[in-house]
Structures are given as structure tokens and as C-alpha cells.
Amino acid sequence: MNQDELQVLVEKISRDCFGLPFQHQAVFNNRLRTTGGRYHLNSHNLDFNPKILETFGTGEFLGVIKHELCHYHLHLLGKGFQHKDKEFKWLLAEVGGSRFVKSLNEKAKPVKKRILYQCQGCSQFIYRQRKVNTQKYVCGQCKGKLTHIEI
Structure with a gap:
């Protein structure tokens, strides 16, 4: 998937799931390490980690897109867009977005010595x-x- 296909996919999910247009830019960001995506408060653009798509497939990646779109739409509507807010939790459950992304780290937490x-x-x-x-x-x-x- 390239940048243009990602932009079209995000716009389609925004229209279908949220009923609102996505009017900013969605891009892949290879520098993201521990997160699936990022919403920029100032520019309203979305960044996505391409390793999520490569590693876990489209199902997990669609959940990340919906998660970031929840931040995007709630922020533009002036509602609670942070993870702790009721509106965010409700909208995320309503559209079926993922709350957390699976770990990309092959080395999960080391087993503690007992x-x-x-x-x-x-x-x-x-x-x-x-x-x-x-x-x-x-x-x-x-x-x-x-x-x-x-x-």
C-alpha cells in the first residue's frame, strides 16, 4: 500500500464509519516504533506505522485507522478526544476501533528472575x-x- 492508497482508505473509512469527511493528510511514518499511529493536534494530519500493516495485516491496521480517526473527529468537534474521555471511549467502541495495538517488539518483556x-x-x-x-x-x-x- 502506498501513500495515495492510504489517503483514499482513510477518507473512505471516515465517510463510512463516522459519516464525516477527512480533509487532511494521512501518511506512513517509518520512524514510529511503539505506536500504531499518531494524530497531530496542530496540523490535524495522521501518521501510521507501516509495520502494523506488514506484521499483523489489514484487520489490525483498520482498527488503528479508526482509533486515530476518533481522535481526529472528536478534536475537530470540540469534544473529549483523549484516551481517558468518555466520548472517546464511546466512539471507539461504536466504530469498532482498537484500543491498543499489538506489540511489534519481538523481545517482549524479559522474564523476571525469581x-x-x-x-x-x-x-x-x-x-x-x-x-x-x-x-x-x-x-x-x-x-x-x-x-x-x-x-
Whole structure:
């Protein structure tokens, strides 16, 4: 899809789903990394991340277009256009836009390291993110000694 096809698609979705014309510019922006699209408050133009279309297909990309058009139309009408506003949430649900875009990052959040201890008194398991000095700290319930268990 090129810039002209994107412009035509955004105008069509604006007419069909919102009943209002889109009179500004919609472009692909390769510099977007963590977001699917962006609405510019000053110029009223829309930027879209082309990787969303390439990675997830047209279904997810149409949801992003509807999301950005919600910002666009509500802002021009003088209503609440921010994510937290009732009008935005209502209109987004009404047109079937996506609230969030799937992550483009192959490396999702790294798995946090978990360290396991067991109480010798009550046999309770205790998970920690950091090592605990077992000579100094004891079980919070029975004051028993803690032992480190390899996972």
C-alpha cells in the first residue's frame, strides 16, 4: 500500500464509519516504533506505522485507522478526544476501533528472575526477585529459618 492508497482508505473509512469527511493528510511514518499511529493536534494530519500493516495485516491496521480517526473527529468537534474521555471511549467502541495495538517488539518483556526460599518451620514457599540474607531474615509467619531452593 502506498501513500495515495492510504489517503483514499482513510477518507473512505471516515465517510463510512463516522459519516464525516477527512480533509487532511494521512501518511506512513517509518520512524514510529511503539505506536500504531499518531494524530497531530496542530496540523490535524495522521501518521501510521507501516509495520502494523506488514506484521499483523489489514484487520489490525483498520482498527488503528479508526482509533486515530476518533481522535481526529472528536478534536475537530470540540469534544473529549483523549484516551481517558468518555466520548472517546464511546466512539471507539461504536466504530469498532482498537484500543491498543499489538506489540511489534519481538523481545517482549524479559522474564523476571525469581528466587525461591522455603521455611523450615512451616514449609511455606517464598518467592523473591532479589537474594535474601538467610542468616539475617526469617519467615514472616512462624519466624522459622529460610533455605534457598534451586529452581
